Amino acid sequence: MREKKKIESTVGKKRERGIILVTAMWIMLIISVIAVYINANTGFQLNTSLKSLDSIEMKYAAKGLIAKIAYDISTRENPAITKTSDSFFNNSYIPLSPETLNISSFTVEIKDEESMINLNTAAQDILDRFFTTYNFSENASACLLDWIDEDDDDTNNGFGAESDYYISLENGYYCKNAPLSCSEEIYFIRDIESKGESIIQNFTILGDGKININTASEETMQFLGFSETLIEKIMDYRKGEDLILYTEDDRWFNTPQDLSLI
Numbered sequence: 001m002r003e004k005k006k007i008e009s010t011v012g013k014k015r016e017r018g019i020i021l022v023t024a025m026w027i028m029l030i031i032s033v034i035a036v037y038i039n040a041n042t043g044f045q046l047n048t049s050l051k052s053l054d055s056i057e058m059k060y061a062a063k064g065l066i067a068k069i070a071y072d073i074s075t076r077e078n079p080a081i082t083k084t085s086d087s088f089f090n091n092s093y094i095p096l097s098p099e100t101l102n103i104s105s106f107t108v109e110i111k112d113e114e115s116m117i118n119l120n121t122a123a124q125d126i127l128d129r130f131f132t133t134y135n136f137s138e139n140a141s142a143c144l145l146d147w148i149d150e151d152d153d154d155t156n157n158g159f160g161a162e163s164d165y166y167i168s169l170e171n172g173y174y175c176k177n178a179p180l181s182c183s184e185e186i187y188f189i190r191d192i193e194s195k196g197e198s199i200i201q202n203f204t205i206l207g208d209g210k211i212n213i214n215t216a217s218e219e220t221m222q223f224l225g226f227s228e229t230l231i232e233k234i235m236d237y238r239k240g241e242d243l244i245l246y247t248e249d250d251r252w253f254n255t256p257q258d259l260s261l262i
Helices: 004-074 084-090 126-131 140-148 165-168 181-188 192-201 219-221 228-239 256-261
Strands: none
Touching: 126 140, 126 219, 140 181, 181 192, 192 219, 219 228
16 A cells, blocks of 8 residues: 555656646747847847938038038138039029028938939020929029030020129139039029029939930920920820839830830
Protein backbone atom coordinates (compact mmCIF):
# COMPACT_ATOMS: atom_id res chain seq x y z
CA MET A 1 0.00 0.00 0.00
CA ARG A 2 2.75 2.38 0.96
CA GLU A 3 4.66 1.40 -2.14
CA LYS A 4 1.63 2.27 -4.26
CA LYS A 5 1.25 5.72 -2.67
CA LYS A 6 4.96 6.35 -3.12
CA ILE A 7 4.68 5.56 -6.85
CA GLU A 8 1.60 7.83 -7.23
CA SER A 9 3.44 10.62 -5.43
CA THR A 10 6.43 10.26 -7.73
CA VAL A 11 4.21 10.30 -10.85
CA GLY A 12 2.36 13.37 -9.54
CA LYS A 13 5.61 15.26 -8.98
CA LYS A 14 6.83 14.38 -12.46
CA ARG A 15 3.52 15.58 -13.93
CA GLU A 16 3.81 18.88 -12.06
CA ARG A 17 7.39 19.29 -13.25
CA GLY A 18 6.26 18.61 -16.84
CA ILE A 19 3.49 21.21 -16.59
CA ILE A 20 5.93 23.74 -15.13
CA LEU A 21 8.44 23.02 -17.92
CA VAL A 22 5.82 23.40 -20.67
CA THR A 23 4.53 26.59 -19.07
CA ALA A 24 8.05 27.97 -18.82
CA MET A 25 8.67 27.16 -22.50
CA TRP A 26 5.48 28.98 -23.53
CA ILE A 27 6.47 31.97 -21.43
CA MET A 28 9.92 32.03 -23.04
CA LEU A 29 8.32 31.80 -26.49
CA ILE A 30 5.98 34.70 -25.74
CA ILE A 31 8.86 36.78 -24.35
CA SER A 32 10.91 36.03 -27.49
CA VAL A 33 8.06 37.14 -29.76
CA ILE A 34 7.64 40.35 -27.76
CA ALA A 35 11.39 40.97 -27.88
CA VAL A 36 11.46 40.53 -31.68
CA TYR A 37 8.50 42.94 -32.08
CA ILE A 38 10.08 45.55 -29.81
CA ASN A 39 13.37 45.26 -31.67
CA ALA A 40 11.71 45.64 -35.06
CA ASN A 41 9.56 48.54 -33.88
CA THR A 42 12.55 50.25 -32.31
CA GLY A 43 14.53 49.86 -35.53
CA PHE A 44 11.68 51.38 -37.54
CA GLN A 45 11.37 54.34 -35.16
CA LEU A 46 15.14 54.84 -35.23
CA ASN A 47 15.21 54.93 -39.04
CA THR A 48 12.27 57.33 -39.09
CA SER A 49 14.02 59.58 -36.59
CA LEU A 50 17.23 59.57 -38.64
CA LYS A 51 15.30 60.54 -41.78
CA SER A 52 13.55 63.33 -39.89
CA LEU A 53 16.93 64.52 -38.66
CA ASP A 54 18.27 64.56 -42.24
CA SER A 55 15.26 66.61 -43.32
CA ILE A 56 15.80 69.12 -40.52
CA GLU A 57 19.50 69.43 -41.38
CA MET A 58 18.68 70.07 -45.05
CA LYS A 59 16.08 72.68 -44.12
CA TYR A 60 18.41 74.69 -41.92
CA ALA A 61 21.32 74.27 -44.34
CA ALA A 62 19.19 75.90 -47.06
CA LYS A 63 17.97 78.57 -44.66
CA GLY A 64 21.50 79.34 -43.51
CA LEU A 65 22.83 79.54 -47.07
CA ILE A 66 20.20 82.06 -48.16
CA ALA A 67 20.72 84.13 -45.02
CA LYS A 68 24.50 84.11 -45.59
CA ILE A 69 24.16 85.30 -49.20
CA ALA A 70 21.71 88.05 -48.19
CA TYR A 71 23.98 89.19 -45.35
CA ASP A 72 27.08 89.31 -47.58
CA ILE A 73 25.29 91.45 -50.14
CA SER A 74 23.72 93.79 -47.57
CA THR A 75 27.11 94.49 -45.91
CA ARG A 76 29.15 95.27 -49.02
CA GLU A 77 31.19 98.47 -48.92
CA ASN A 78 29.90 99.40 -52.36
CA PRO A 79 26.25 98.33 -52.59
CA ALA A 80 25.87 99.67 -56.14
CA ILE A 81 23.93 97.24 -58.27
CA THR A 82 26.01 95.93 -61.14
CA LYS A 83 24.80 92.38 -61.55
CA THR A 84 21.39 90.82 -62.07
CA SER A 85 22.04 88.32 -59.27
CA ASP A 86 22.67 91.22 -56.85
CA SER A 87 19.62 93.23 -57.83
CA PHE A 88 17.42 90.24 -57.03
CA PHE A 89 17.68 91.19 -53.36
CA ASN A 90 16.52 94.77 -53.99
CA ASN A 91 13.72 94.04 -56.41
CA SER A 92 10.38 95.39 -55.24
CA TYR A 93 8.63 92.11 -56.04
CA ILE A 94 11.03 90.03 -53.95
CA PRO A 95 11.97 92.34 -51.05
CA LEU A 96 14.79 91.48 -48.67
CA SER A 97 13.31 91.52 -45.19
CA PRO A 98 13.23 89.43 -41.99
CA GLU A 99 10.09 87.75 -43.36
CA THR A 100 11.96 86.78 -46.54
CA LEU A 101 14.64 85.02 -44.50
CA ASN A 102 12.18 83.34 -42.13
CA ILE A 103 12.21 80.10 -44.09
CA SER A 104 10.70 77.09 -42.37
CA SER A 105 10.65 74.66 -45.29
CA PHE A 106 11.58 74.17 -48.93
CA THR A 107 10.12 72.11 -51.74
CA VAL A 108 11.83 69.90 -54.29
CA GLU A 109 9.79 69.46 -57.45
CA ILE A 110 10.47 67.21 -60.43
CA LYS A 111 9.30 68.53 -63.80
CA ASP A 112 9.49 67.29 -67.35
CA GLU A 113 11.23 70.37 -68.80
CA GLU A 114 10.64 69.13 -72.36
CA SER A 115 6.89 69.47 -71.82
CA MET A 116 7.23 73.26 -71.51
CA ILE A 117 8.29 76.04 -73.85
CA ASN A 118 11.84 77.36 -73.46
CA LEU A 119 11.91 81.12 -72.86
CA ASN A 120 15.40 81.41 -74.33
CA THR A 121 14.41 79.93 -77.69
CA ALA A 122 10.66 80.64 -78.08
CA ALA A 123 9.59 82.61 -81.15
CA GLN A 124 7.81 85.92 -80.64
CA ASP A 125 4.46 84.64 -81.92
CA ILE A 126 4.49 81.92 -79.23
CA LEU A 127 5.35 84.47 -76.54
CA ASP A 128 2.61 86.81 -77.84
CA ARG A 129 -0.01 84.06 -77.52
CA PHE A 130 1.06 83.37 -73.94
CA PHE A 131 1.19 87.01 -72.87
CA THR A 132 -2.20 87.67 -74.46
CA THR A 133 -3.73 84.69 -72.66
CA TYR A 134 -2.50 85.98 -69.29
CA ASN A 135 -3.33 89.66 -69.96
CA PHE A 136 0.23 90.96 -70.01
CA SER A 137 1.20 94.23 -71.65
CA GLU A 138 1.31 94.06 -75.45
CA ASN A 139 5.01 94.95 -75.20
CA ALA A 140 5.90 92.04 -72.88
CA SER A 141 7.34 89.76 -75.55
CA ALA A 142 9.49 92.58 -76.97
CA CYS A 143 10.85 93.33 -73.49
CA LEU A 144 11.72 89.67 -72.94
CA LEU A 145 13.46 89.39 -76.32
CA ASP A 146 15.48 92.53 -75.57
CA TRP A 147 16.58 91.03 -72.25
CA ILE A 148 17.98 87.86 -73.84
CA ASP A 149 19.34 89.17 -77.16
CA GLU A 150 22.98 90.22 -77.61
CA ASP A 151 22.52 93.88 -78.54
CA ASP A 152 21.29 97.15 -77.04
CA ASP A 153 18.79 97.86 -79.80
CA ASP A 154 15.13 98.03 -78.76
CA THR A 155 12.95 95.32 -80.25
CA ASN A 156 9.81 96.35 -82.17
CA ASN A 157 10.87 99.93 -82.76
CA GLY A 158 11.28 100.90 -79.15
CA PHE A 159 8.50 98.84 -77.59
CA GLY A 160 11.04 96.68 -75.77
CA ALA A 161 13.54 97.75 -73.08
CA GLU A 162 17.32 97.94 -72.97
CA SER A 163 19.93 99.18 -70.46
CA ASP A 164 18.96 102.85 -70.82
CA TYR A 165 15.54 102.04 -69.36
CA TYR A 166 16.75 99.76 -66.55
CA ILE A 167 19.54 102.11 -65.45
CA SER A 168 16.98 104.89 -65.05
CA LEU A 169 15.12 102.94 -62.35
CA GLU A 170 15.62 103.77 -58.66
CA ASN A 171 17.73 100.67 -58.09
CA GLY A 172 19.11 100.63 -61.60
CA TYR A 173 20.82 97.74 -63.32
CA TYR A 174 21.95 96.77 -66.80
CA CYS A 175 19.96 94.73 -69.26
CA LYS A 176 21.45 91.25 -69.32
CA ASN A 177 21.63 90.83 -73.13
CA ALA A 178 22.13 87.10 -72.73
CA PRO A 179 19.91 84.02 -72.25
CA LEU A 180 18.14 83.62 -68.94
CA SER A 181 20.21 81.71 -66.38
CA CYS A 182 17.33 81.18 -63.96
CA SER A 183 13.58 81.67 -64.16
CA GLU A 184 13.65 84.33 -61.42
CA GLU A 185 15.35 86.78 -63.80
CA ILE A 186 11.94 87.56 -65.26
CA TYR A 187 11.23 89.65 -62.15
CA PHE A 188 13.60 92.26 -63.59
CA ILE A 189 12.10 92.48 -67.08
CA ARG A 190 9.91 95.44 -67.97
CA ASP A 191 6.16 94.73 -68.33
CA ILE A 192 6.68 91.18 -67.02
CA GLU A 193 7.93 91.50 -63.44
CA SER A 194 4.56 91.97 -61.72
CA LYS A 195 3.12 88.76 -63.24
CA GLY A 196 6.30 86.72 -63.24
CA GLU A 197 4.78 83.74 -61.43
CA SER A 198 2.71 82.87 -64.50
CA ILE A 199 5.86 82.45 -66.57
CA ILE A 200 7.68 80.37 -63.97
CA GLN A 201 4.78 77.92 -63.89
CA ASN A 202 4.40 77.58 -67.67
CA PHE A 203 7.88 77.97 -69.16
CA THR A 204 11.39 76.63 -68.71
CA ILE A 205 14.93 77.84 -69.43
CA LEU A 206 16.40 74.33 -69.79
CA GLY A 207 16.79 72.08 -72.78
CA ASP A 208 17.28 72.74 -76.49
CA GLY A 209 13.83 74.25 -77.04
CA LYS A 210 12.23 71.12 -78.52
CA ILE A 211 8.81 70.21 -77.11
CA ASN A 212 7.94 66.62 -76.18
CA ILE A 213 4.48 66.17 -77.68
CA ASN A 214 3.97 63.10 -75.47
CA THR A 215 4.05 65.15 -72.26
CA ALA A 216 3.12 68.68 -73.37
CA SER A 217 -0.06 70.03 -71.80
CA GLU A 218 -3.04 71.22 -73.82
CA GLU A 219 -2.20 74.77 -72.79
CA THR A 220 1.38 74.44 -74.05
CA MET A 221 0.10 73.17 -77.39
CA GLN A 222 -2.21 76.18 -77.58
CA PHE A 223 0.79 78.50 -77.11
CA LEU A 224 2.52 76.62 -79.95
CA GLY A 225 -0.39 77.53 -82.22
CA PHE A 226 -2.03 74.09 -82.51
CA SER A 227 -5.71 74.16 -83.39
CA GLU A 228 -8.27 72.90 -80.86
CA THR A 229 -9.12 69.99 -83.20
CA LEU A 230 -5.47 68.89 -83.46
CA ILE A 231 -4.94 69.18 -79.71
CA GLU A 232 -8.01 67.04 -79.06
CA LYS A 233 -6.79 64.36 -81.47
CA ILE A 234 -3.32 64.32 -79.90
CA MET A 235 -4.72 64.00 -76.38
CA ASP A 236 -7.16 61.24 -77.40
CA TYR A 237 -4.32 59.29 -79.02
CA ARG A 238 -2.11 59.66 -75.95
CA LYS A 239 -4.92 58.48 -73.62
CA GLY A 240 -5.31 55.14 -75.40
CA GLU A 241 -8.43 53.00 -75.65
CA ASP A 242 -9.78 53.89 -72.20
CA LEU A 243 -9.44 57.64 -72.92
CA ILE A 244 -7.82 58.13 -69.52
CA LEU A 245 -4.38 59.69 -69.29
CA TYR A 246 -1.58 57.99 -67.31
CA THR A 247 -2.92 54.44 -67.49
CA GLU A 248 -1.34 51.28 -68.91
CA ASP A 249 -2.81 51.62 -72.40
CA ASP A 250 -1.47 55.15 -73.03
CA ARG A 251 0.11 55.59 -76.48
CA TRP A 252 3.36 57.33 -77.40
CA PHE A 253 4.51 59.25 -80.46
CA ASN A 254 7.95 57.87 -81.35
CA THR A 255 8.62 59.97 -84.47
CA PRO A 256 7.04 63.11 -86.02
CA GLN A 257 5.59 60.82 -88.69
CA ASP A 258 3.47 59.14 -86.01
CA LEU A 259 1.28 62.22 -85.96
CA SER A 260 -0.22 60.94 -89.20
CA LEU A 261 -1.75 58.13 -87.13
CA ILE A 262 -4.29 60.55 -85.71
